[in-house]
Amino acid sequence: MATFDNLSRYRPYALAALRIVAALLFIEHGTQKLFGFPASQMQGSLPTLMLVAALLEFVGGILVLIGLFTRPVAFILSGQMAVAYFMAHAPQNFFPALNGGDAAILFCFVFLYFVFAGPGAFSVDERRA
Numbered sequence: 158m159a160t161f162d163n164l165s166r167y168r169p170y171a172l173a174a175l176r177i178v179a180a181l182l183f184i185e186h187g188t189q190k191l192f193g194f195p196a197s198q199m200q201g202s203l204p205t206l207m208l209v210a211a212l213l214e215f216v217g218g219i220l221v222l223i224g225l226f227t228r229p230v231a232f233i234l235s236g237q238m239a240v241a242y243f244m245a246h247a248p249q250n251f252f253p254a255l256n257g258g259d260a261a262i263l264f265c266f267v268f269l270y271f272v273f274a275g276p277g278a279f280s281v282d283e284r285r286a
Contacts (some may be wrong), residue, residue, distance in 0.1 A: 172277030173224075179267050180222035183234070187215030213237050221271070224280020231271035238265035 189197045190211035203211060213234060220230045238261045246258025253259040276282045 169278040172274055173279045174277075175267065176224065176227070176271060176276055176280070177222060179264065180218045183214055183264060184218035184222065187211050187213070187218055191215055210237065210241065221268075221276075224276035224282050227276035227280060227282050228272050231268040235265050235268035235272065238262070238268065 185195065188194050190199065190203060190207060193199070199207075214237075217230050217234045217237075220226055221234070242258045242261040242265065246253070246256040246261060250256035253262055
């Protein structure tokens with residue numbers, strides 16, 4: 158077990174990797190709504206609520222990606238994903254695997270973790286501290 162304890166020194170880098178990958182995946186949801194990339198089945202202008210969600214996903218995702226204002230932005234994004242789950246997914250079916258809400262749940266809790274853990278290594282927040 159002592160071997161695994163040595164991995165703790167890499168915690169800030171693992172946290173940064175989680176932050177960066179989660180942000181890139183989240184940005185993709187915003188670009189899909191805003192720019193139709195990657196290709197989306199949404200056509201025409203977005204309803205106001207979807208436009209707000211798209212802007213949060215795109216701009217918030219970029220801020221989390223670079224690690225700027227990570228904690229407050231992650232708090233907002235976590236809340237956005239909770240609302241998205243209960244508004245769009247939960248009414249369809251009780252089970253997340255069937256209602257398509259598993260990604261929303263994961264994003265919600267990953268962002269909530271960033272609120273408490275901070276951005277990790279390679280972040281603007283870290284440089285500013």
